[in-house]
Amino acid sequence: MRLSVMQPYFLPYLGYFDLIDKSDLFIAFDTAQYMRQGWVNRNKIETGYIRVPVKKHQNRVAIKDVEISDCDWRTDLFNKLKVYRKSPVYDKIINFLERCLEPEFETIGELNIHVLKEVCELLGITTPIVAYSKMSLNLGTVKSPDEWALRISEALGATTYLNLPGGKEFFDKSKWKDIELRFLDTKPGLSIIHDLMENRSELCEYFS
Numbered sequence: 258m259r260l261s262v263m264q265p266y267f268l269p270y271l272g273y274f275d276l277i278d279k280s281d282l283f284i285a286f287d288t289a290q291y292m293r294q295g296w297v298n299r300n301k302i303e304t305g306y307i308r309v310p311v312k313k314h315q316n317r318v319a320i321k322d323v324e325i326s327d328c329d330w331r332t333d334l335f336n337k338l339k340v341y342r343k344s345p346v347y348d349k350i351i352n353f354l355e356r357c358l359e360p361e362f363e364t365i366g367e368l369n370i371h372v373l374k375e376v377c378e379l380l381g382i383t384t385p386i387v388a389y390s391k392m393s394l395n396l397g398t399v400k401s402p403d404e405w406a407l408r409i410s411e412a413l414g415a416t417t418y419l420n421l422p423g424g425k426e427f428f429d430k431s432k433w434k435d436i437e438l439r440f441l442d443t444k445p446g447l448s449i450i451h452d453l454m455e456n457r458s459e460l461c462e463y464f465s
Contacts, residue, residue: 265369272443
């Protein structure tokens with residue numbers, strides 16, 4: 258089994274979805290600590306950032322426990338997406354996003370996992386996405402941050418662990434003796450929304 262484990266980001270770049278597509282199971286690691294100025298509640302488009310504001314919270318809070326602010330963040334987000342209004346698929350993508358972001362979620366973790374599943378369906382990606390907080394795995398002792406993925410892989414009997422190239426320096430490869438550690442050859446980019454608005458028809462059949 259090919260496994261990948263990533264924090265649930267908000268509308269991440271294309272490579273993130275390529276990782277999901279190449280995996281047999283994708284675990285949204287929503288128990289990881291929320292990092293300010295990261296990619297959990299924001300992402301980058303052509304002209305800046307789109308974001309979901311979150312409520313003030315204490316330090317060292319898990320992603321699954323970070324609450325979404327009560328403000329009208331959707332209006333601001335869609336106003337920023339008007340930069341793509343000349344796209345021939347603008348209305349289709351906006352309609353998709355409106356439906357995707359319509360449900361009310363209490364936490365950013367819940368919202369992001371929902372959005373990831375919706376975008377995967379749009380792209381024709383069928384890999385199961387499971388929130389780590391909903392699993393009951395016996396991982397034994399995790400001595401360092403880079404061992405979470407290893408212990409999860411061992412607990413699930415994975416033969417291959419897939420990761421994005423940015424994680425190459427994070428992992429101690431000497432620990433991965435019985436599981437293949439593989440990094441995808443992909444480059445960071447703008448939010449998947451940018452690729453969709455660019456009418457990249459090879460991404461999915463949505464444009465047909």
